[in-house]
Amino acid sequence: MNAREQAEKTAEAFAASFLDDVYGYDLFLGSQIERILSEEVHLVYKNIEDGAFFGAAVTHQSGDKFVVLNTHHPLRTRYFTAAHELWHLSEASQMQKENFDHERAADRFAACLMLPKPLVKSLWKRFKSKWNEEQAVLTIADLSAAPYKTVERRIIEVGESIKVSHPEEKWQQLREHYALPESPLDLAIHTTQFHAYEKQVLLHVENGLNPLTASNKLASFAPNVSEKLRQQGITNE
Numbered sequence: 001m002n003a004r005e006q007a008e009k010t011a012e013a014f015a016a017s018f019l020d021d022v023y024g025y026d027l028f029l030g031s032q033i034e035r036i037l038s039e040e041v042h043l044v045y046k047n048i049e050d051g052a053f054f055g056a057a058v059t060h061q062s063g064d065k066f067v068v069l070n071t072h073h074p075l076r077t078r079y080f081t082a083a084h085e086l087w088h089l090s091e092a093s094q095m096q097k098e099n100f101d102h103e104r105a106a107d108r109f110a111a112c113l114m115l116p117k118p119l120v121k122s123l124w125k126r127f128k129s130k131w132n133e134e135q136a137v138l139t140i141a142d143l144s145a146a147p148y149k150t151v152e153r154r155i156i157e158v159g160e161s162i163k164v165s166h167p168e169e170k171w172q173q174l175r176e177h178y179a180l181p182e183s184p185l186d187l188a189i190h191t192t193q194f195h196a197y198e199k200q201v202l203l204h205v206e207n208g209l210n211p212l213t214a215s216n217k218l219a220s221f222a223p224n225v226s227e228k229l230r231q232q233g234i235t236n237e
Contacts, residue, residue: 007101008108012157014092015112025116030145031075033082033113040089041065042196047072047188055081057088065089071192076147076185083110108157114146115154124160133164135178138171145185148172194221205229211236 001009019025029036037043041057048070054077058066067085069078087093087106096102120140127136141151148171155162166174172186198218202225205214212233218226 003099003101004104007105010092010096010100011087011105011108012112014087014090015109016117018113019116025118028115028119028144028146029083029113031079033079033086034069037067037082037086040086041067042194044068044197045071045191045193047190047192055085057085066196071190072188074186074188076141076145078188079145080110080114080147080150083113086110086113111146111150111154111157115140115144115151115158117158120151120154121158121160124155124158133162134166134174137162137164138175138178138180141171142183142185192221198222198225 023029034043042064044066046068049072050070051072053070054073055067055069058068060066067082067089069081069085071078073081084106087109088102090109093102093105096105123140123143124136127139130136131139137148137151137155140146141148144151146154147168148166149168152162152165175182198221201209201214201217205211210233211229215226215229215233218229
């Protein structure tokens with residue numbers, strides 16, 4: 001077994017265990033993956049205009065864990081990134097030896113969580129008998145909130161065959177061809193949020209921090225809250 005195969009098998013096994021323990025295989029996690037991740041770490045949403053940066057997991061010296069999600073990307077990609085980063089924070093990730101391909105494992109783990117094997121196999125057979133393969137991929141991608149290319153790969157990973165393959169942009173264009181409406185999942189929501197930091201700043205305001213100082217600190221992460229603090233600070237002067 002080569003390094004890639006080892007990474008993929010390990011990730012698939014751990015993802016199966018994760019779904020067994022909590023969610024099962026009869027539904028798609030979709031956008032809930034971010035809520036699941038937020039139960040483990042502090043989430044930071046930041047619009048970073050870098051197409052090559054998707055996200056990162058960081059552990060502070062205090063032991064607190066953070067995941068940054070780049071909101072510059074479409075929602076499908078953002079959700080996949082959240083699932084990808086969950087691998088890097090998992091016990092299974094920490095248990096691996098040196099030279100383990102963590103990036104490959106993280107991608108496989110994310111695909112397994114977002115596209116459970118039994119559900120994908122069942123829907124693929126059902127939809128392919130009703131429509132053509134392109135329509136089936138589009139439908140599964142929408143139901144799962146997963147990237148189109150991830151659905152493509154996952155169909156092969158679960159042991160099914162697929163003849164079509166397109167870049168992500170081409171899949172989006174095919175929606176019009178099949179008279180499908182535009183999907184909000186193909187759009188980016190350029191939000192910037194850091195709730196844990198916001199909470200700490202507001203706590204310091206309660207303990208005497210100048211609202212104007214707090215407003216400046218939150219300007220990038222919570223503009224609405226920042227403006228309220230600014231107004232409060234002006235009123236107090």
